[in-house]
Amino acid sequence: MDLAIQANQKIDVQKVREDFPVLHQKVNGSPLVYFDNAASTQKPKQVIEAISNYYKYEHSNIHRGVHTLSLKATEKYENARGKVQAFLNAPKPEEIIFTKGTTGSINLVANGFTTLLKPGDEIIISYLEHHSNIVPWQMLCERTGAILKVIPMNEAGELIYAEYEKLLSRKTKLVAVNHVSNALGTINPIQQIINQAHQYGAAVLIDGAQSVSHFKVDVQALNADFYVFSAHKLYGPTGVGILFGKEEWLNKLPPYQGGGDMIKTVTFEKTTYNELPHKFEAGTPNIAGGIGLGAAVDYIETLGVNNVGAWEDELLHYAVDKMKTLGTVRFYGTAKNKAAVISFLLDGCHPYDVGALLDQQGIAVRTGHHCTQPIMDWYKIPGTLRASFSFYNTKEEIDKFIIALERAQKMLL
Ligand code: 7TS
Numbered sequence: 001m002d003l004a005i006q007a008n009q010k011i012d013v014q015k016v017r018e019d020f021p022v023l024h025q026k027v028n029g030s031p032l033v034y035f036d037n038a039a040s041t042q043k044p045k046q047v048i049e050a051i052s053n054y055y056k057y058e059h060s061n062i063h064r065g066v067h068t069l070s071l072k073a074t075e076k077y078e079n080a081r082g083k084v085q086a087f088l089n090a091p092k093p094e095e096i097i098f099t100k101g102t103t104g105s106i107n108l109v110a111n112g113f114t115t116l117l118k119p120g121d122e123i124i125i126s127y128l129e130h131h132s133n134i135v136p137w138q139m140l141c142e143r144t145g146a147i148l149k150v151i152p153m154n155e156a157g158e159l160i161y162a163e164y165e166k167l168l169s170r171k172t173k174l175v176a177v178n179h180v181s182n183a184l185g186t187i188n189p190i191q192q193i194i195n196q197a198h199q200y201g202a203a204v205l206i207d208g209a210q211s212v213s214h215f216k217v218d219v220q221a222l223n224a225d226f227y228v229f230s231a232h233k234l235y236g237p238t239g240v241g242i243l244f245g246k247e248e249w250l251n252k253l254p255p256y257q258g259g260g261d262m263i264k265t266v267t268f269e270k271t272t273y274n275e276l277p278h279k280f281e282a283g284t285p286n287i288a289g290g291i292g293l294g295a296a297v298d299y300i301e302t303l304g305v306n307n308v309g310a311w312e313d314e315l316l317h318y319a320v321d322k323m324k325t326l327g328t329v330r331f332y333g334t335a336k337n338k339a340a341v342i343s344f345l346l347d348g349c350h351p352y353d354v355g356a357l358l359d360q361q362g363i364a365v366r367t368g369h370h371c372t373q374p375i376m377d378w379y380k381i382p383g384t385l386r387a388s389f390s391f392y393n394t395k396e397e398i399d400k401f402i403i404a405l406e407r408a409q410k411m412l413l
Pocket of ligand 1: 040101180182230
């Protein structure tokens with residue numbers, strides 16, 4: 001789709017809300033206000049119907065049969081791969097691997113790098129990572145003797161770029177950072193990060209779990225070696241995600257799991273592996289999930305992902321301005337370049353108490369460390385409240401949220 005055309009279209013929020021059955025319900029007696037989109041987004045009926053139709057009319061195992069249903073299911077699944085390829089502007093469909101999610105994709109790459117690293121090699125991650133972009137690298141370091149280095153952050157929740165430059169060296173084999181922080185919303189300067197890592201010959205993995213739903217991502221323009229995301233944060237189903245990898249890198253990595261579909265020939269003496277992408281897709285995959293993701297990509301492409309981001313940005317500024325008027329909100333993550341995620345605490349109130357009181361008023365936010373304990377340790381807090389917006393959220397919902405926060409604070413103080 002032409003981005004220039006997309007950029008001028010404003011989201012018709014009331015219209016798109018009609019696509020989301022889950023939004024039209026009361027929770028604890030009040031209309032649901034769903035502000036937990038960074039954890040998982042809701043599903044439009046187009047995605048629900050694509051999955052339901054697949055199970056009703058098209059279900060069969062894929063890549064295996066000559067019968068009509070199997071061919072149909074295979075075609076749908078492979079079409080979905082093509083949709084993701086176009087969505088990310090990846091050069092080839094075989095560079096798109098279906099996984100279980102962001103976590104699955106990162107573990108696949110981390111496992112593959114076991115054969116490529118030696119003791120003393122270095123992996124750089126950042127302070128802003130989700131646990132799923134920390135722990136697999138720690139496990140890789142344990143297996144190989146490689147060393148994990150961490151780009152520090154500042155008070156605003158931005159990476160300290162000069163420190164990244166200092167960490168890079170010929171020992172750096174891999175840099176793994178997120179595009180957008182799930183806990184703070186910080187948008188990281190990944191183009192610069194990638195370019196600079198490449199000067200040292202290091203591969204770069206970008207965790208796009210929080211980015212693909214907010215703005216256009218072009219893996220070729222970025223020159224990312226790996227780019228990963230989860231379908232369920234992009235209005236698609238749970239249990240399915242994507243690993244984009246450059247062909248040259250995917251060819252260097254050994255298979256992650258062994259089983260059906262990932263082989264070319266099997267004898268007891270020797271097995272040869274299938275071509276990409278099948279080499280990394282052992283066993284019967286989440287066929288319905290892949291098809292659902294394809295429908296989700298269609299949905300967001302129709303809206304225009306940059307239009308979506310523009311509305312979410314408007315909501316972000318509207319909410320932050322209103323929250324400031326309360327005078328009791330402490331914000332965590334105040335980066336200049338930021339997605340529609342607000343992490344905060346109310347003076348004198350525990351985040352869980354506030355979260356529970358908001359829930360009593362029908363408002364869903366996340367509380368806790370958001371799987372980013374190092375960030376919480378940096379701020380010396382146990383956790384935050386987090387409101388994260390989607391294109392289906394409204395300013396009226398934010399007004400309700402502000403009133404609910406005031407009420408919660410009155411009750412707790
Ligand atoms: N990376 C980032 C940046 C994330 O936000 C998440 C999930 C993951 C990785 C892991 O994704 P998964 O789909 O494999 O679980 N983030 C959140 C969150 O912020 N609240 O719940 C899940």
